[in-house]
Amino acid sequence: MPNKTVVIGFLGTQLDSGRGAGRWEKWRPTVSLVQHEDMQVHRLELLYTRPHEALAQLIRQDIETASPETAVNLVLLAMADPWDFGEVYGVLYDWVKQYPFQPEKERYWTHITTGTHVAQICMFLLTESRLIPGVLLQTSPPKKQTRANPGSYALIDLDLSRYDGLAQRFDQAQRDALEFLKSGIATRNAHFNALIEEIERVALRSKAPILLTGPTGAGKSHLARRMFELKKSRHLVSGGFVEVNCATLQGEGAASTLFGHKKGAFTGAASDRAGLLRTAHEGVLFLDEIGELGLDEQAMLLKAVEEKRFYPVGSDREVSSDFQLIAGTNRDLRVDVLEGRFREDLYARINLWSYTLPGLAQRPEDIEPNVDHLVTRCATELGRAVRFNAEAKSLYLRFAQSPEALWSGNFRDLAASVTRLCTLAEGGRIAAPLVEAELQRLRWLWQMNQAPGDVARLADDAVELADLMPAQTLDQLDLFDRLQLCAVVRVCRASRTLSEAGRTLFDHSRTQRTVVNDADRLRKYLQKHGLRWDDVSR
Known part of the structure; x- marks a missing residue:
């Protein structure tokens, strides 16, 4: 459990003010943080702007007097208009993003009693979105202000489900x-x-x-x-x-x-x-x-x-x-x-x-933005500007988004392809001849993933079905059905199980189904031709 308490809060330019000895008889919310006997603040991150630097220094001295064990860090914020929501949130967001939070060692309380209303809202939003990993701290004055009475405080642990109306604030x-x-x-x-x-x-x-x-x-x-x-x-x-x-x-x-x-x-x-x-x-x-x-x-x-x-x-x-x-x-x-x-x-x-996660072939509309991203990344790595000319990009995308492009290695294939183009681009320009050469390379790389042989050889190899089916039945099949069945048998014989063969054969259509049963689909296909898995898997 965290063993140190860190409070983050704005300097109260009005409520924390006061210079004479009488200031100790006045309730000052920032000073009161260290005056509660049941609450120890180990560190205070006190946010302030340049016009109030003297007051910030005085508050730090007073806190050191009241609680020597509390470290006070003065955080100067470059903020011209503390009532400008965009400016205040932007400045606080930048500070929070670079702050070295350690939730495993420290607990964080966001003090929202001081600061402009805009600042308080921004601190609320940063805490509610977990950019500040803590809870809200609200302090209140005593009914009778004396040096011995620091008032009261309350911790507010935000429950997001209670603030549906504020959810719109976090769209960005x-x-x-x-x-x-x-x-x-x-x-x-x-x-x-x-x-x-x-x-x-x-x-x-x-x-x-x-x-x-x-x-x-x-x-x-x-x-x-x-x-x-x-x-x-x-x-x-x-x-x-x-x-x-x-x-x-x-x-x-x-x-x-x-x-x-x-x-x-x-x-x-x-x-x-x-x-x-x-x-x-x-x-x-x-x-x-x-x-x-x-x-x-x-x-x-x-x-x-x-x-x-x-x-x-x-x-x-x-x-x-x-x-x-x-x-x-x-x-x-x-x-x-x-x-x-x-x-x-x-x-x-x-x-x-x-x-x-869908494969690249199932996301053809995403190929272009991924190509643009990869070209930009490659250019940075190569240390020079690289870009497609219009003809080359159109040629590449037309192929990349077509059924001919298998993208069997998915984004690894695409990244390798773009890297080759960027590396070989003369003068940083990817032209059509370079794309043509790359498309030939891709076709060669994917050749082994295509059905083996050409149509003529498949027609010759269809005679293998004679070992599985009666000659009379085989003769009644169209060449189309014979070629398809032969290809299916090849996949079955190269697979260990019926399910594995089904996944290979229905690799695209299976992603469109709510209920996937590749084995059952393949079994029914084989049954249509009077075949069983044991027959074709030998």
């Missing part, structure tokens, strides 16, 4: 948070924007686990880090961001990496190891490709998420770590649960907030 703050999560890219895809809006609310309101699904390169890792940075900026976490790709964790080392170990727990354990879960204490742990974790590690992770306690490898003493879990996967964990590869109880625990 929310827009800033959304832009932050999207890295400042003006995305146009309605589904993606709605997704980010909900993620923003969850990131700022919940500490429950979050599951991000989607294809490789869709931006799960990047979004997880941005969520952490947003929480950090609002003082919702004090720890760090710890990221690990579970696909890199193998064997006995997996548990040790995540949960730590005791010296001598196994061969090579020469010293104690804290583990990544403890490193993530009071922060965010991002487990990418969580579906690759072994069942033993899944059981240990479930206990750690639910109880905030776990046993390091080789230890008989529990340790604790309070972290928020964000998990990422490109697998359908529902299928893994059904097939016994993923624990149902862990899936239920991490599936409270589950979001599927």
Whole structure:
């Protein structure tokens, strides 16, 4: 628990004034802060403007006399008109953003008794939005003003649900948070924007686990880090961001990496190891490709998420770590649960907030703003101006937004493509010939992701169906149906399970469905041709 109290408040240019000895018989709200026997203020951040510097110095001296243990920091604000809402809020916002808040060590009280009404409103808004991570402090004078009576005070812990009418004041703050999560890219895809809006609310309101699904390169890792940075900026976490790709964790080392170990727990354990879960204490742990974790590690992770306690490898003493879990996967964990590869109880625990990030091919309208963003970023990294000419940009976008562009690596493919264009651009101009060469490169890169061979070879290979179907039935199929069925059989034979084959075959249409059952769709297709999974998977 925080053990120091810090008060932030404006100098009262009228209420705090007074110079003679009689000023001690007068109730002065800022001085009264340190005169309560049941309240100790360890530090006062006293905000003032240049015309009142002498009064600020006097108040600091009087506080040091009344409470020597209270440190007073005089904070000069460059504010010309203390009644201008825009100016006051802007100056306070800038000061708050650079202030080194430490909520784990200090509690913050925002004194709203002094200052102009505009200043008091701004202090309220900054506290209500958690930019100042504290509560409001209201002081009141005594009925009879004497030196021995400091009056009364009250702490007000804001409950956002009681202030619906004020929610409109924070539209800009929310827009800033959304832009932050999207890295400042003006995305146009309605589904993606709605997704980010909900993620923003969850990131700022919940500490429950979050599951991000989607294809490789869709931006799960990047979004997880941005969520952490947003929480950090609002003082919702004090720890760090710890990221690990579970696909890199193998064997006995997996548990040790995540949960730590005791010296001598196994061969090579020469010293104690804290583990990544403890490193993530009071922060965010991002487990990418969580579906690759072994069942033993899944059981240990479930206990750690639910109880905030776990046993390091080789230890008989529990340790604790309070972290928020964000998990990422490109697998359908529902299928893994059904097939016994993923624990149902862990899936239920991490599936409270589950979001599927669409691939780049499902967001063609967002390709242009992402290209613009990447060109700007590349130009900064290269230290020179870079831009498309009109013909080249039109050519690139026409291809990038067409069905021909697979974007199998999603944003990684796009970032690599733009990087190549910017690096090779002569004089900083990306012209049509350079784009033509890049499009040829992309077609070559994606060639292996397309159906193998050309139509003639597929027609020849369709004879493979003769092993699966009676000749009479096969002869009644149109060439179109034979080619399609042959391609489906190829995918089935290259897949481990019916579900995996279904995910591959219905990779785009599945994202448009409310209820996804790829295995059932594939099973029905095969049944239409008199086939079963066991027949085609040999």
